[in-house]
Amino acid sequence: MVKRWSGLLLLLFVLACVAVEIQRCHSLEEEVEEDIMHPVEDGLEEEDELEDLDEGLEDVTGDPGSYSSSADVIAASKVANVNDQDVERVIAKYEFVLLLGYAPWCTQSQELLPEFAAASVQLSDLGNPTVLAKLDAVNNPSAAARYEIRGYPTLILFVNGSRDDYSGGHSREEIVLWVLKKTGSAITTILSKESAESFLSRNVTAVIGYFDNLDSPEHDAFAAAAKLDLDTEFVSTTNIEVTLLLSQGAPISSPPFIALCKQEPERLSVFGGSFNAEEIDSFVKLNKYPLVTVLNSKNANLVYASPLKLHLLLFAESKDDYVKPLYLEAARHFKGKVMFLAIDLKDEEFSKPMLAVYGLDTAKPVVAGLDNEDGSRYLLESDLTVESLKDFAADFYARKLPLYYKSDPVPAQNDGLVKIVVGKTVEKIVMDDTKDVFLFVHAPWCATCEKVGRNFEKLAKHVQDVSSLVMAKYDANSNEHPILMEVPNYPSLLLYPAGRKSSSPLLAKSQGSWKKLLAFLKENVAIPFPVKDGNDVADSEGRKETHIDEPAVTQQQQPELKDEL
Structure with missing residues (x-):
C-alpha cells in the first residue's frame, strides 16, 4: 500500500521539478535583447556556405571568460545558426554536431546560450572537431518536429547522424567535458607540474589515476570507467610529483593508485576496490558529490x-x-x-x-x-x-524511522455539523470505536466533490441530533493517513461502523441526493437511531454493503455517479 502511494509521491516530486522548468521557460513573452540573440549567421542556405564551418564560422580565439558580457561571448563564438532548410545538411555533413534547440523567450535558453557559445570556443581551442549549432525551435517548427524538440532548451549530440540525447549540465565546463568524453578521449593526461597547476586552477572535482605506465590493464579499466561517468573529469599520470600536487599533499600509495579529489575540506577519497571499470565507476558515483x-x-x-x-x-x-x-x-x-x-x-x-x-x-x-x-x-x-x-x-x-504522513493543522475549533478530519486526527475521530463515522473524502481539484459535499451537508443537518453518528470530511490532497491511502476515487463517502473499525469501511455508491445517503446509513450503521418520521433504523438482514477493497466502485463507474447528480 505504501509502495503504491510512494510511487505517486515520486511522480509528484518529478512533476514539481518539471513544473519549475516549464514555468521558467513560459513566463516571458517578450523577445530577448537583440544584442544577446543576434545570430552568428543568417542561416546556411547554400551548400557552399556549409564550408564555412570547416574554418570555424568565425575565426576567433581566446578565453571566453575574458569577454565582458554574454553578448560578447555569443558574438565571438563558433556556433552555427541553423534553420529548417539547412539543419539536416549540417548534421549529415559533420561527424559530430551538438544541436541546441531553444526558444527566444525562454529564460533557461537565455541563460544557456552564452555558456553554449563559450563552450564552442573552448572546444575549438582544444582542437575538438564537434560543430556546435543552434536552432530557434519556435521559428523553425519543421526542424523542431523532425528532431523532437518539445521543451526548451534541448541539447542533442549527433554522431554520424545518430542521435544521442545530452545528459550533462548547462555550464560551459560541463558542456565541454560531456562533449570531450563523447567524441574523444575521456581522460586528460598530465605529465608536468605546470600542467597540473593549470588544472588545479580550475577548481574542479576530478578522479586522479597514478600508474606505472599508461598501457597497463589498470589504466585500461580507468579509461573505461571514465567513459561511464560523463560529468566527472578523469586525470591520469605516471609522475609522482604531479600526483602529489594534484592530491594537494594528501597521502598517496604506490601505483596503481586512484583517488577522487574535491574542492572541499574532505579533499580526497581513495579507491580501494578491484581495478575494473564497474567498481571504479561505482566508487566515483558514490563519492563525487560534496558532503x-x-x-x-x-x-x-x-x-x-x-x-x-x-x-x-x-x-x-x-x-x-x-x-x-x-x-x-x-x-x-x-x-x-x-x-x-x-x-x-x-x-x-x-x-x-x-x-x-x-x-x-x-x-x-x-x-x-x-x-x-x-x-x-x-x-x-x-x-x-x-x-x-x-x-x-x-x-x-537503518530504516528504523517511522514513516511521515502530511497533515493540515489540527483545527482549533471543530464543532460544526461536519467535523474536519486531518491526518493527525484520523485515529481520534474516524477510528473512535464507539461511534459510527460517515467520512466525506474529497480533493480541491475534484469536479463533482462540490455538489456531493452540498448533499453531505444537507444530510448532516438532518442527523445533527444523532449522538452516535459523526459526520466528517477529509481533504485527501493536503492530508495523508495509512488507512486512507487506497481510496479509489474522489469523492468517496466511507462509513466506519462502530465496533468494526478493524474491517474495511463501507463505500456509499449512491451519492446523488442526501436522501439516498440517509437510506445508505439506515441500512449500514451499527448503532440504530431514530429519524424525523419517527421510525427506527432497522437492523435489517442482507444489507447491501460494499467494501472499499471490492471492485464495486472504480474510476470507470464515475459516469453512474454523474447521472445521479
Missing part, C-alpha cells in the same frame, strides 16, 4: 540519478548560518551512505513544490528524509543539533 550538495532545478536530475537513494533534505535560507555547520558535521559521518542535500527556501519556484510533498509551508529550517527508491518520507521533528541530525540520519540509514 552537502545544494539541490535546485538545474541539478535535480543528476542528483536523482545517483546510486545514493537515501536523501536528507535541509530546507533553509542563506541567513540561517547556525544550522549549516551542524549539517556539514553530521554529513561527515555518512559519506557513501546518505546524500545530504540543501534547498534554499528563497528559491521558491523549487522549494515550495518540494515542501508541498511534505505538506509543509515554513520559513524556518527543517530537515526531512526521502528514500528516492520507493518515495517514503520522514521528518525530523526535534531541535536541530549535530547529535539529533546524526541520530536521525543513522535511523534513516
Whole structure:
C-alpha cells in the first residue's frame, strides 16, 4: 500500500521539478535583447556556405571568460545558426554536431546560450572537431518536429547522424567535458607540474589515476570507467610529483593508485576496490558529490540519478548560518551512505513544490528524509543539533524511522455539523470505536466533490441530533493517513461502523441526493437511531454493503455517479 502511494509521491516530486522548468521557460513573452540573440549567421542556405564551418564560422580565439558580457561571448563564438532548410545538411555533413534547440523567450535558453557559445570556443581551442549549432525551435517548427524538440532548451549530440540525447549540465565546463568524453578521449593526461597547476586552477572535482605506465590493464579499466561517468573529469599520470600536487599533499600509495579529489575540506577519497571499470565507476558515483550538495532545478536530475537513494533534505535560507555547520558535521559521518542535500527556501519556484510533498509551508529550517527508491518520507521533528541530525540520519540509514504522513493543522475549533478530519486526527475521530463515522473524502481539484459535499451537508443537518453518528470530511490532497491511502476515487463517502473499525469501511455508491445517503446509513450503521418520521433504523438482514477493497466502485463507474447528480 505504501509502495503504491510512494510511487505517486515520486511522480509528484518529478512533476514539481518539471513544473519549475516549464514555468521558467513560459513566463516571458517578450523577445530577448537583440544584442544577446543576434545570430552568428543568417542561416546556411547554400551548400557552399556549409564550408564555412570547416574554418570555424568565425575565426576567433581566446578565453571566453575574458569577454565582458554574454553578448560578447555569443558574438565571438563558433556556433552555427541553423534553420529548417539547412539543419539536416549540417548534421549529415559533420561527424559530430551538438544541436541546441531553444526558444527566444525562454529564460533557461537565455541563460544557456552564452555558456553554449563559450563552450564552442573552448572546444575549438582544444582542437575538438564537434560543430556546435543552434536552432530557434519556435521559428523553425519543421526542424523542431523532425528532431523532437518539445521543451526548451534541448541539447542533442549527433554522431554520424545518430542521435544521442545530452545528459550533462548547462555550464560551459560541463558542456565541454560531456562533449570531450563523447567524441574523444575521456581522460586528460598530465605529465608536468605546470600542467597540473593549470588544472588545479580550475577548481574542479576530478578522479586522479597514478600508474606505472599508461598501457597497463589498470589504466585500461580507468579509461573505461571514465567513459561511464560523463560529468566527472578523469586525470591520469605516471609522475609522482604531479600526483602529489594534484592530491594537494594528501597521502598517496604506490601505483596503481586512484583517488577522487574535491574542492572541499574532505579533499580526497581513495579507491580501494578491484581495478575494473564497474567498481571504479561505482566508487566515483558514490563519492563525487560534496558532503552537502545544494539541490535546485538545474541539478535535480543528476542528483536523482545517483546510486545514493537515501536523501536528507535541509530546507533553509542563506541567513540561517547556525544550522549549516551542524549539517556539514553530521554529513561527515555518512559519506557513501546518505546524500545530504540543501534547498534554499528563497528559491521558491523549487522549494515550495518540494515542501508541498511534505505538506509543509515554513520559513524556518527543517530537515526531512526521502528514500528516492520507493518515495517514503520522514521528518525530523526535534531541535536541530549535530547529535539529533546524526541520530536521525543513522535511523534513516537503518530504516528504523517511522514513516511521515502530511497533515493540515489540527483545527482549533471543530464543532460544526461536519467535523474536519486531518491526518493527525484520523485515529481520534474516524477510528473512535464507539461511534459510527460517515467520512466525506474529497480533493480541491475534484469536479463533482462540490455538489456531493452540498448533499453531505444537507444530510448532516438532518442527523445533527444523532449522538452516535459523526459526520466528517477529509481533504485527501493536503492530508495523508495509512488507512486512507487506497481510496479509489474522489469523492468517496466511507462509513466506519462502530465496533468494526478493524474491517474495511463501507463505500456509499449512491451519492446523488442526501436522501439516498440517509437510506445508505439506515441500512449500514451499527448503532440504530431514530429519524424525523419517527421510525427506527432497522437492523435489517442482507444489507447491501460494499467494501472499499471490492471492485464495486472504480474510476470507470464515475459516469453512474454523474447521472445521479
